[in-house]
Amino acid sequence: MSEVKVLTEFYHLPEFQTLAGYKAKGGYETLPKALKMQPQAIIDEVKASGLRGRGGAGFPTGMKWGFLPKNGEPRYLLCNADEGEPGTFKDRMMMERAPHQLIEGMIISAFAVGSNKGYIYVRGEYVYPIECLYKALKEAYDAGLLGKNILGSGFDFDLDVYRGAGAYICGEETGMISSLEGLKGQPKLKPPFPAVQGYLRKPTIVNNVETLAAVTYIVRDGAATYRKHGTEKSAGTKLFSLSGNVMKPGNYEVPLGYPLMDLIMKEGGGMKPGRRLKAVIPGGSSAPVLTAEEVGKANLDYESLAGLGTMLGSGAVIVIDDSQCMVDMLGVLSHFYAHESxxxxxxxxxxxxxxxxxxHSILEGRGRLQDIDLxxxxxxxxxxxxxxxxxDAAALPVLSFVTKFRDEFEFYVREGRSKVKGTTYAEMHH
Amino acid sequence: MPKCTINGKEVEVKEGTSIIKAMVDSGERIAHYCWHDGLSVAGVCRLCMVEIEGNPRVQIACNTTITEGMKINNTSDKVRDAVKWGLDFHLINHPLDCPICDQAGECGLQDQYMEYGKYDPEMAEHKQKKHKVVDLGPTVVLDSERCILCSRCVRFTEEVSKTNELGIFNRGDRSEIGTHDGLELNNKYSLNTVDICPVGALTSKDFRFRQRVWYLKDAETVCNGCSTGCNIKAYYNREGFFRVKPSYNEKVNGHWMCDEGRDVYKFVNQEHRLLKAQVRGAAGWTEMAAGAAAKKASEVLKAAAADSIALVLTAQYTVEEYDAIVSTFVNEFKTKKIFFWINNKESFDEFDGLLIRGDKNPNTKGLLKVLEKHGITATWNELSAGLASGSVKTVVVAGPENQAVFKDFAERAKELSKAQNLIWLQAGKNEALMSLTGNVWLIPTKTFVEKDGTFINFAGLEQKFKKVTTVVSEALTLTEASLLMAGKNLAIPTAAQPFMPNNQRVDQVELEARKKNEFVFRRGSL
Known part of the structure; x- marks a missing residue:
């Protein structure tokens, strides 16, 4: 097994970014077909495909769509492109390389759920992806792919880009809805769930960029073809953002169920010379860390990682080699969460x-042994x-780092310096 | 009507009731800060945890609706542990300055700590520094470090006063309450935010640093600030009254009251009161006991011809008092010259949509009812004519308790002083009255907190209230005064109790209580 390119097949082509380039490779051919289908048939197809949310939670997409009330109430389709999970950069590449892929996926999804208005909520730092999206939206509107009576089907869909202000919490779907409503980006109490009462208190579906893009391929090839990749419960392919101490960091599309060690060693080109794998954070910084030994047993699917007490998350694989101080890393992570709460x-x-x-008390040499248990x-x-x-996202790394690498923490407390690097916090950072 | 079991007790609730509401209503103890019955659900303090059978995770009770057959409990170790830690998270950055905090003694954190305290603080880091004395507006001061960010005050300004002055700024543990740019917390209901603040973060400028709350007693009564008749709790001790707070009444004021009404305790206190009767004769003013003055006035009234006597009433007394005084005048003095002194006729029907009404009297309806019962139809013009022509010679006035809402006070007092004899019953001191000439009797009356009675509010709702305490022991109710003026004998106090400086307490009951807290009372002599 190796990389399987479904979504990313033409990402190497610069012209794939444009409408013409996208169309040349079969883009917008699925849309007219979809618009002739019954919306429920699309939802059923997506359900049958086993597609699960690619943003992090892994919730079955078709089931989520099924929660919408069956009435004529206006509803919204929101694309969550507030890719904030540290280590994740797949949505960014998708929006830069193939904005039309997302737009086509959104039109089909909107048609399926009966929405006439959608927003793509992009994190504020993504200046270039936003530029790409704006260009693509203009092209799509000019070509009659968006707006009133799309391709003569009688279906209307308006799509807009909303630029966030860079808060991590706005990647949480209800936090994103608050932000989109012009409120402070804070998650909302559930129930009511967004599918019942979301954006502007109307039924709302929030899906990740990758999820929406995948819908096109499911409709094009059918659920059975999509299911050929991946495992029984984790169907299809997924983009993984590989980063950290590997030779070839980057985005890789592999079928779900792909061995984690292979991703690092084959696709990622292995460790840097002379370095040994120490740990991997498999699903973005919120996912509990895996030790090198556990990495060997891990497959990149929802179930295998859950079995190891961690999660697939957004697919951000952060590789940590033996030169890294776990105490220092956790310090960085915990600062991030304290800042973003x-x-x-x-x-x-x-x-x-x-x-x-x-x-930071531990890092700066003021730690007490009881602090580790605290x-x-x-x-x-x-x-x-x-x-x-x-x-939970703030708590899980702490729990996993401290339990799995307790010796490093104890050494740091006793000696006031890093066990791995041998230096103090001040020396490490200045 | 779903039935559920709460801590083993069967409870039937209305459709759509939240668990916390059902628990509070059925008297179950449940820790909570952000939930308030009069506000929307925020679900942020995470203290009202309950366990629901069939659900492995603890849930918040405020955002969970009761369904048929639900089995709820909040006494298990799992829940207690969650609450304990939830409370600890509230406290790690709290300054714990209880000794100098006004909320101490009625603080949500203190209350919950008694039951859910960890009693083993593990926080060894520096606490977050935030703004201390933040002047939010003319009535309220904020201490951000004490604030637990329950957002009650923010929701109040959004949902109840609809003035939207407050917001939470910044994020994470740097979050602070504040006013939006260019705004200050300045609305007619701002002090409710202080009431609903579960900690000492928001304090009332009027009340702060004036009393420790454990030296205060409280009793329920009805506000006499306007014709709404909000139910209130009045807080007092031997030194007088210190504050009022709203008391929940679904039919009248819900959970709230206006800022104006917060001032009603002020004119009750001794420094604003007539402590003794003042009688002005040919030789100038002389002081005497209230009962004695009323007795003396009865001689004048007895000697006067029936058609030369008039009675002027303000709508600030109780129904029972009106009944007594009006009957006395109709039956004993045989006069129907009884007049209603209306203070602000033009704004009587104003209403701000929430609680404040233009009729600044608590009992206009009550007075009108009594007047109607006795067939009184006299108008002020008749009185003016009578005074001008000299046919009205003796006037008895039941003056306003709350003089601030009688803008025409001095003017009317002057007009009434045209009468040969002016018998003025009133609770508060007033310069205008002291400058009158002629025969004047100024007889102190009791205020609304010093008597039992009934007010009838704007909607015709009869609200009975009980005496809270006595401030001026010598003062009379209108009932007592009218009986005395009719020549009846009453066992009324005729010798005044001396005015007591703040540090003197002679009351025996208080002495008993004092023994329990020796240190506090001996401190002065150490």
């Missing part, structure tokens, strides 16, 4: 800050207690 729920607002302070206690009590998953 929206501050709504108490356990997360106070807990993320507390974890960050404890870790980290676990605090993280444990942040889990599952809040409106959204940011609290």
């Amino acid at each position: 929206c501050g709504q729920c108490t356990p997360c607002r106070e807990g993320t800050g507390w974890l960050n302070k404890i870790l 980290l676990i206690k605090v993280a444990d009590n942040m889990k599952g207690k809040t409106i959204c998953a940011l609290s």
Whole structure:
């Protein structure tokens, strides 16, 4: 097995970015076919394909669409392109290389769920992808692919780009909806779920860029063909953003179920000379870390990683070699979460800050041995207690880092310097 | 009507009731900060955790609706542990400055800590520094470090006062409450934010640093600030009244009251009151006991011809008092010259849409009802004519308790002083009255917190209230005054109790209480 290019087949072609280039490779050929189908048939096809949300949660897409109320209420289709999970950069490439792929996927999805208005919510830092999207939207509108009566089908769909302001929490779907509504980007209480009451209190579907793009291929080739790749429960291919201490970091599209070690060693070109694999964060910074030994047993699908106590997440594989100090890395992560907590729920607002302070006390040589257990206690009590998953996302790395690499933490507390690097925090960072 | 089991107890609730509401209503103890019955659900404090049978995770009770057969409990170790840690997260950055905090004694954090405290603080890091004395507006001060960001105050300004001054700024543990650019917390209901603040973050400029709350008692009564008749709790001790807060009444004011109404305690206190009767004769003013003055006035009234006596009433007394005084005048003095002194006729029907009404009297409906019962139809013009012509010689006035809402006070007092004898019953001091000439009796009356009675509000709702305490022991109710003026004998106090400086407490009951807290009371002599 190796890379299987379904979505990314033509990403190497610069012209694939344009409408003409996209059309030359079969783009917008699925759309007219889809617009002649019954919307329910598309939803059924997506259900049958086993497509699961590629943004991180891995929720079955067809099932999500099925939660929409069966009435004529106006509804919205939102594309979550607020790719904020540290380590993830696949949506960025998709929007840069193939904006029309996303647009076609969105039109088909909108037709399936009966929405006439959609937004692509892109994180503010993605200046170039936003530029690409604007260009592509203009092309699509000019070609009659968006707007009123698309391709004479009688279906209307308006699509717009909304540029976020760069908050991590706006990648959480209800946080994104708040932000899109012009409010402070804070997640909303559930229930009601967005499918029932979302954007502007109307039924809303929020899907990731990759998920929406994949819909086109499912409709084109049928669910059975899509299911040829991947495993029984994790169907299809997925983009993985490989980063960290590997020779060839980048985005790789592989079938789900692909061995994690192969991704690192084959696609990623292996470790840097003389370095040994120490750990891997397999699904973005919120996913619990895997030790080198566990990496050998891990396959890149939802079930295999869940079995190892971690998750596939957004598909950001962060490779850590033996030159890295785990205490220092966790310090960076915990600072990120303390900075990005929206501050709504108490356990997360106070807990993320507390974890960050404890870790920096350790890093700066003020640590106490009981702080290591305190980290676990605090993280444990942040889990599952809040409106959204940011609290869990902050807690899980702490729990996994501290339990799996406890010796490094204990050494740091006792000696006031890194076990791996032998230096103090000040020396490491200046 | 779904039935559920809460901590083993069967409870039937209305469709759509949240677990927390059902628990609070059925008297179950459940920790919570952000939930407030009068506001939307925020679900952010994460304290109202419950376990629902069949669900492995603990849930928040405020955002969970009860369904048929639900089995809920919040006494399990799992829930208690979650609450304990939830509370600890609230406290790690809290300054714990209880000794100098106004909220101490009625603080949500203190209350919950007694039950859910960890009693083993593990926070060894520096606390977050935030803004301390933030002047939010004319009535409220914020201490951001004490704030637990429950967002109640923000939701209040969004949903109830609809003025939207407040917001939460910044993120994470740097979050702070504040006012939006160019705005200050300045609305007619701003002090409700202080009431609903579960901690000492928002404090009232009027009340802060004036009393420790454990030196205050409270009792329920009805606000006499306007014809809405909000139900209130009045807080007092031997030194007087210190504040009022709204008390929930679904039919009248819900959870709230206006800022104007917060001032009603002020004119009740001794410094604004007539402590003794003042009688002005040929020799100038002399001071005497209220009962004695009323007795003396009865001689004048007895000697006067029936058609030369008039009674002027403001709508600030109770129905029972009106009944007594009007009957006395009709039956004993045989006069129907009874007049309603209306303070602000033109704005009587104004209403701000929430609670504040233009009729600044608590009992206009009550007065009108009593007047109607006795067939009184006299108008002020008749009185003016009578005074001008000299046919009205003796006037008894039940003056306003809340003089601030009687803008025409001095003018009317002057007009009424045309009468030969002016018997003025009133609770508060007033310069205009002291400058009158002629025969004047100024007799102190009791305020609304010093008597039992009934107010009838704008909607015709009769609200009975009980006496809270006595501030001026010598003062009379209108009932007592009218009986005395009719020549009846009453066992009323005729010798005044001396005015007590703040540090003196002679009350025996208070003494008993004092023994329990020796240190506090002995401190002065150490």
